[in-house]
Amino acid sequence: xxxxxxxxxxxxxxxxxxxxxxxxxxxxxxxxxxxxxxxxxxxxxxxxxxxxxxxxxxxxxxxxxxxxxxxxxxxxxxxxxxxxxxxxxxxxxxxxxxxxxxxxxxxxxxxxxxxxxxxxxxxxxxxxxxxxxxxxxxxxxxxxxxxxxxxxxxxxxxxxxxxxxxxxxxxxxxxxxxxxxxxxxx
Amino acid sequence: xxxxxxxxxxxxxxxxxxxxxxxxxxxxxxxxxxxxxxxxxxxxxxxxxxxxxxxxxxxxxxxxxxxxxxxxxxxxxxxxxxxxxxxxxxxxxxxxxxxxxxxxxxxxxxxxxxxxxxxxxxxxxxxxxxxxxxxxxxxxxxxxxxxxxxxxxxxxxxxxxxxxxxxxxxxxxxxxxxxxxxxxxxxxxx
Numbered sequence: 001x002x003x004x005x006x007x008x009x010x011x012x013x014x015x016x017x018x019x020x021x022x023x024x025x026x027x028x029x030x031x032x033x034x035x036x037x038x039x040x041x042x043x044x045x046x047x048x049x050x051x052x053x054x055x056x057x058x059x060x061x062x063x064x065x066x067x068x069x070x071x072x073x074x075x076x077x078x079x080x081x082x083x084x085x086x087x088x089x090x091x092x093x094x095x096x097x098x099x100x101x102x103x104x105x106x107x108x109x110x111x112x113x114x115x116x117x118x119x120x121x122x123x124x125x126x127x128x129x130x131x132x133x134x135x136x137x138x139x140x141x142x143x144x145x146x147x148x149x150x151x152x153x154x155x156x157x158x159x160x161x162x163x164x165x166x167x168x169x170x171x172x173x174x175x176x177x178x179x180x181x182x183x184x185x186x
Numbered sequence: 187x188x189x190x191x192x193x194x195x196x197x198x199x200x201x202x203x204x205x206x207x208x209x210x211x212x213x214x215x216x217x218x219x220x221x222x223x224x225x226x227x228x229x230x231x232x233x234x235x236x237x238x239x240x241x242x243x244x245x246x247x248x249x250x251x252x253x254x255x256x257x258x259x260x261x262x263x264x265x266x267x268x269x270x271x272x273x274x275x276x277x278x279x280x281x282x283x284x285x286x287x288x289x290x291x292x293x294x295x296x297x298x299x300x301x302x303x304x305x306x307x308x309x310x311x312x313x314x315x316x317x318x319x320x321x322x323x324x325x326x327x328x329x330x331x332x333x334x335x336x337x338x339x340x341x342x343x344x345x346x347x348x349x350x351x352x353x354x355x356x357x358x359x360x361x362x363x364x365x366x367x368x369x370x371x372x373x374x375x376x
Contacts (some may be wrong), residue, residue: 014355014356015349015356015357016352016356017351017356018352018355018356019337019352019355019356024336025352029264047202049363050356050359050363052363053362053363053366054331054359056366057312057327057331057332058331059305060223060225060305060308060309060312065224066215066219067214067215067218068214068218068231068232068235068236069232072232072235072236073214075236076206076210076236076239076240076243077203077206077207077210079205079240080198080206080207080210080237080243081203082245083203083243084198084201084202084203085245096227103217128236132363
């Protein structure tokens, strides 16, 4: 697997020795390095030196609590919030967050659509009312009497219609009562 | 799906402090561990930690979204730690205390009642040595041995091929061993 020249082999294996010692090499490379170490005294010595330095480093890294205090973290979060509050660079480089701008744009579109629908709906109601109420006359739902009630007549509308429908309503026929009130003449 | 560091950073730059909150949670332990390796008192370590993340806040606008956030952050960590070390070096009288510290290093910390003090001095000397290593070798050693990242992760953070990272680590340790008193003292070769 390795070239026959021993120095060349060492040149390839040596940079991998630290990872080998730390069991961090892929299996194939591990096997190759292991095979080389069995035959090469120089690399075995190098491996021992590396183990010693790593041991030294690790003895220094294991002695302390590894997290900052909550007070420090709290301070930093406050600083971050302050920076986002608009006093820092945010206003200069990006007056509005892209996400916020997208939300606002969406709201504007929804608002415009709602306004269009309102106008259309209002127009339809107006058209419907004007079509059915063009004579300005309202009749009672009581088709038998076919009594024409002028809208302009304060004596007849709405009180006369209401009293009639009220009786119907009190008799329990709500649907009929509503017809009495608001059926319009064609 | 979990947001990437870069997405969180963009959100933070756009005015959402929540992005910074998550990034701080993700990186506070590895960053703190690296600073601890300098061998300073906890109070100083916390000051340095704060200094680093304040730089992140203040320099956020300069963050290049195409770059890895971790790479950018650990560059700040590295620069700040080296600055702190140099600042301290000028403030302290290393020449006077150095020889004594070296003598004490010859004693194993387990046998010494002042083990923590000795370890502290060894860390300081370690950083003296790390400071003269090439940046990338120092970064690999710190990320691997103190921040606890895997080689794959380091390869991603530093945007270097895995085999190059192996090589960086090996060269870094070799130079460390040659110049770091702590490294020399305990090496026993057959």
